[in-house]
Amino acid sequence: MPPESTTTSVVESSPPSFRIQKERTQLLGLTLDECIQGFFGGNALVAVIILGLITFFLFREGSGFFSQNRDNLSIYRLAGLEYVDLGRQPDKDHAALSRYLSDLRRRTYQYYMEEEGLSAKEAGGRLADFDVYADRFARASAPIRSQLMEWGEIANDIKARHLGNQNLAEKRRQLLAAGKTKEAAAVGILPVNFAVEVSAITATLPAYEEATATLARSLEELILAPPPLPTVELTARMARFQTLTRDFIASFPATLESMKKWDASVPVPLSQSFTAFIFGRQWLTASFWQDWYGATPLIAGSMLVSLIALALAIPLGVGAAIYVNQLASPLEQRLIKPAIEFISAIPSVVLGFFGIAVLGEFLRVASGWSFFAWIPGFPFAERLNALTAGCLLGLIAVPTIFTLAEDAINNVPRAFKEASYALGASRLQTIIRIIVPASLSGIVSAILLGLGRVIGETMVVLLCAGNRIAIPDFTAGLGVVTQPVHTMTGIIAQEMGEVEPGGIHYRALFVVGLLLFFIALLINYFAQKIVRKYKVSIG
Amino acid sequence: MTAPFHRYTSRRGFQRRTESTIVWFFRFATYVILLCGVFIIGNICLKGLPAVTGAFRSLEQFPYVTNTFIFEAPESLYVFKHEGVKREMGDAEYRAFRETETARATAEGRPVPEFKASSYVYAAGGIWPCIVGTLLLVVGAMTIALLLGVASAIFLSEYARDGAFVRFIRLAILNLAGVPSIVFGLFGFAMFVLYFNWNVSLMAGWFTLAFMVLPVVITASEEALKAVPKGFREGSLALGATKWQTIRKNVLPYALPGILTSSILGIARVAGETAPIMFTAAYVVRDKLPWEVAKFSDFFFQGVMALPYHIYVVSSKIPQNAYTQRVQYGTAFVFLGLVALIAGSSILLRNKLRGRYQW
Numbered sequence: 001m002p003p004e005s006t007t008t009s010v011v012e013s014s015p016p017s018f019r020i021q022k023e024r025t026q027l028l029g030l031t032l033d034e035c036i037q038g039f040f041g042g043n044a045l046v047a048v049i050i051l052g053l054i055t056f057f058l059f060r061e062g063s064g065f066f067s068q069n070r071d072n073l074s075i076y077r078l079a080g081l082e083y084v085d086l087g088r089q090p091d092k093d094h095a096a097l098s099r100y101l102s103d104l105r106r107r108t109y110q111y112y113m114e115e116e117g118l119s120a121k122e123a124g125g126r127l128a129d130f131d132v133y134a135d136r137f138a139r140a141s142a143p144i145r146s147q148l149m150e151w152g153e154i155a156n157d158i159k160a161r162h163l164g165n166q167n168l169a170e171k172r173r174q175l176l177a178a179g180k181t182k183e184a185a186a187v188g189i190l191p192v193n194f195a196v197e198v199s200a201i202t203a204t205l206p207a208y209e210e211a212t213a214t215l216a217r218s219l220e221e222l223i224l225a226p227p228p229l230p231t232v233e234l235t236a237r238m239a240r241f242q243t244l245t246r247d248f249i250a251s252f253p254a255t256l257e258s259m260k261k262w263d264a265s266v267p268v269p270l271s272q273s274f275t276a277f278i279f280g281r282q283w284l285t286a287s288f289w290q291d292w293y294g295a296t297p298l299i300a301g302s303m304l305v306s307l308i309a310l311a312l313a314i315p316l317g318v319g320a321a322i323y324v325n326q327l328a329s330p331l332e333q334r335l336i337k338p339a340i341e342f343i344s345a346i347p348s349v350v351l352g353f354f355g356i357a358v359l360g361e362f363l364r365v366a367s368g369w370s371f372f373a374w375i376p377g378f379p380f381a382e383r384l385n386a387l388t389a390g391c392l393l394g395l396i397a398v399p400t401i402f403t404l405a406e407d408a409i410n411n412v413p414r415a416f417k418e419a420s421y422a423l424g425a426s427r428l429q430t431i432i433r434i435i436v437p438a439s440l441s442g443i444v445s446a447i448l449l450g451l452g453r454v455i456g457e458t459m460v461v462l463l464c465a466g467n468r469i470a471i472p473d474f475t476a477g478l479g480v481v482t483q484p485v486h487t488m489t490g491i492i493a494q495e496m497g498e499v500e501p502g503g504i505h506y507r508a509l510f511v512v513g514l515l516l517f518f519i520a521l522l523i524n525y526f527a528q529k530i531v532r533k534y535k536v537s538i539g
Numbered sequence: 540m541t542a543p544f545h546r547y548t549s550r551r552g553f554q555r556r557t558e559s560t561i562v563w564f565f566r567f568a569t570y571v572i573l574l575c576g577v578f579i580i581g582n583i584c585l586k587g588l589p590a591v592t593g594a595f596r597s598l599e600q601f602p603y604v605t606n607t608f609i610f611e612a613p614e615s616l617y618v619f620k621h622e623g624v625k626r627e628m629g630d631a632e633y634r635a636f637r638e639t640e641t642a643r644a645t646a647e648g649r650p651v652p653e654f655k656a657s658s659y660v661y662a663a664g665g666i667w668p669c670i671v672g673t674l675l676l677v678v679g680a681m682t683i684a685l686l687l688g689v690a691s692a693i694f695l696s697e698y699a700r701d702g703a704f705v706r707f708i709r710l711a712i713l714n715l716a717g718v719p720s721i722v723f724g725l726f727g728f729a730m731f732v733l734y735f736n737w738n739v740s741l742m743a744g745w746f747t748l749a750f751m752v753l754p755v756v757i758t759a760s761e762e763a764l765k766a767v768p769k770g771f772r773e774g775s776l777a778l779g780a781t782k783w784q785t786i787r788k789n790v791l792p793y794a795l796p797g798i799l800t801s802s803i804l805g806i807a808r809v810a811g812e813t814a815p816i817m818f819t820a821a822y823v824v825r826d827k828l829p830w831e832v833a834k835f836s837d838f839f840f841q842g843v844m845a846l847p848y849h850i851y852v853v854s855s856k857i858p859q860n861a862y863t864q865r866v867q868y869g870t871a872f873v874f875l876g877l878v879a880l881i882a883g884s885s886i887l888l889r890n891k892l893r894g895r896y897q898w
């Protein structure tokens with residue numbers, strides 16, 4: 001029986017002739033209507049709950065990454081891999097110089113073939129001296145290379161044994177948890193003494209020092225007698241090569257110094273795990289040497305692709321919004337608006353497929369036309385690159401920008417326009433000086449939301465961006481747009497299916513997802529802030 | 540002789556010319572967008588249509604006609620030369636052909652023919668499991684999203700007073716709308732697939748997609764509820780109905796068509812997204828159709844093939860050539876047609892409804 005409220009008992013004390021109030025069903029002290037309201041209110045909270053759950057689960061899965069990455073970096077240091085990588089720097093620089101030489105050879109060859117009209121055989125004959133020189137240069141690094149090889153094997157072995165130990169320890173833990181003490185005791189773990197093991201590497205530093213000295217001597221000898229080259233321009237390049245080589249030789253002491261100073265016992269701070277993720281220049285997984293989880297190439301790729309998309313979508317989207325709202329005839333308005341809405345309904349995976357099947361090839365062929373020869377980076381050989389993805393993403397961003405910008409323009413009070421006309425301004429003057437400034441914040445927020453749409457888009461970039469994990473070479477100027485890139489969304493979609501849950505790679509992908517989530521929230525926040533400001537300005 | 544300009548007429552000068560140039564730029568921008576859309580859709584339709592129209596086969600029994608591309612499962616395509624004739628066959632047909640030819644050759648006492656076939660995975664057969672999977676995903680996800688979304692919208696439009704709480708909810712909805720779809724995929728993978736241990740399943744896909752489309756449904760429903768005139772509610776309340784009776788009898792019935800049509804746009808979004816179902820619901824290939832399950836409960840915990848994921852697979856995992864083009868363009872065409880049907884009907888319905896409800 002429901003508890004009776006005081007009001008009903010008061011009414012009942014004097015015999016009622018007329019009762020206006022119906023007795024209400026009550027549940028836990030609430031009327032039915034209040035229960036229903038509570039039910040709907042609870043449902044309204046769903047959005048909040050989902051947002052909370054997303055944050056919670058992304059953090060839950062991603063949070064372990066930084067400590068795991070710290071372990072990863074610690075092993076890198078403890079097992080001496082870092083030391084060997086320090087020693088590898090001269091070898092890498094030397095390889096870069098060798099590439100410079102081969103580039104020089106290509107240029108000289110081209111000169112002989114095209115300017116002097118020699119046959120391939122004659123040109124090769126003229127370059128015989130050069131080839132001998134380049135060969136000697138390339139071989140000069142053999143001593144340090146063999147030393148590095150030896151070190152690499154030792155370091156890799158230490159790391160492999162340590163990781164093996166970790167696996168055994170895990171196995172033992174599982175056996176203990178299962179109550180199999182005997183089997184657990186049988187799992188023998190030979191602990192790795194890093195300090196002793198790594199000293200096998202560091203002790204041979206004098207040999208490495210000797211090898212660099214040999215390298216320096218042979219290089220100095222080489223740069224004194226460069227082979228003669230036919231033109232002034234090529235000779236200047238050779239001179240540049242000599243300076244670069246001298247700089248290279250001069251960098252040896254610093255390298256050796258840093259190797260001498262290197263100390264395996266310095267612990268890796270947790271902050272380095274953060275910085276290695278945010279600023280790390282390499283995303284390298286399942287490598288036999290060392291895995292790196294650096295998000296810079298992915299962030300740079302996402303930014304590049306988004307910039308291309310916005311560069312295309314802003315003029316088109318905003319221009320179309322102005323045209324449809326201010327200039328178009330009523331018939332055009334009625335047709336164009338749904339048509340552009342319809343474009344927004346094209347699924348992104350279909351656009352991605354279109355990029356692979358048609359657009360990529362078309363852009364590659366078009367880049368070869370002499371008409372476009374002035375554009376840096378053209379012609380390009382890669383069918384799938386940032387430009388292909390950017391064009392399609394632009395088409396995805398256009399309906400978003402168009403719809404929101406058109407709304408913003410539509411919200412400008414009619415009186416603004418009329419006043420402008422009354423003052424004698426032309427149609428275009430009114431649009432550019434009155435309508436656009438009055439709706440500018442709405443347009444900007446439309447662009448921001450378009451950016452949010454583009455950054456979060458997955459399928460198009462996964463299919464069309466080329467998926468090369470490298471920081472795009474921004475020194476190429478505008479030509480950077482023709483390079484293949486990989487993006488934050490793309491890497492998650494590509495690698496998530498192949499990783500083992502709970503592992504460092506898995507967690508790294510979640511951290512990328514978290515980064516993406518916060519970028520999206522930030523963009524949303526700014527878009528809303530701008531819209532709020534805009535409301536005030538029109539008053 | 541031209542008539543002299545009246546002194547108030549604006550003259551054709553520099554300003555006029557720039558003005559018309561800029562107007563032309565705006566017009567150009569608009570038509571470039573439309574042209575791009577038309578070109579993409581046209582390209583896919585032109586190359587994809589033959590895959591569907593060329594696949595009609597007559598049948599012995601009842602429907603008398605079928606379409607092998609739409610109503611069959613994907614198969615590998617084998618291309619080979621036999622007795623000087625180049626043949627293309629699906630997996631099952633190829634095996635049967637090989638057996639009969641071998642049997643024939645042995646019967647005739649000839650050496651057993653050699654078959655050197657190059658195979659293209661998924662390139663033969665049809666896409667029936669993908670269509671079924673997509674429909675199942677859409678129906679389930681939209682049911683969940685509509686239940687949650689409409690209830691949420693009823694609260695926001697009928698019960699809530701403007702205040703910190705409601706502002707908070709609205710902020711959450713706005714932010715939820717901006718979350719990238721791949722993040723929903725990650726979330727669904729972590730929560731439903733791993734934490735709830737549902738594995739790659741319909742259920743996981745339903746909830747992931749429903750959560751993704753929720754902001755669209757809430758916003759659309761709220762708009763539809765707001766469009767019902769205040770007088771309807773006031774009249775009902777004045778006659779002594781409770782708030783809930785008013786909503787049930789006098790608000791929802793009038794808002795329902797609006798809610799449903801606007802939510803169709805949400806359906807198009809659910810059907811079109813690939814990233815959220817990549818790790819939560821979609822299989823690259825699955826032999827059984829969804830209703831071929833041992834137990835009823837298994838139905839909810841099975842992965843399915845889905846059209847968008849199939850497009851991703853056939854466009855990135857198999858080479859582009861004349862043999863694979865059929866399935867690539869055909870799938871894209873069917874998928875685009877499905878989404879266009881949904882989106883087009885929503886736009887048409889909305890225009891029609893706008894005319895009908897004039898209070």
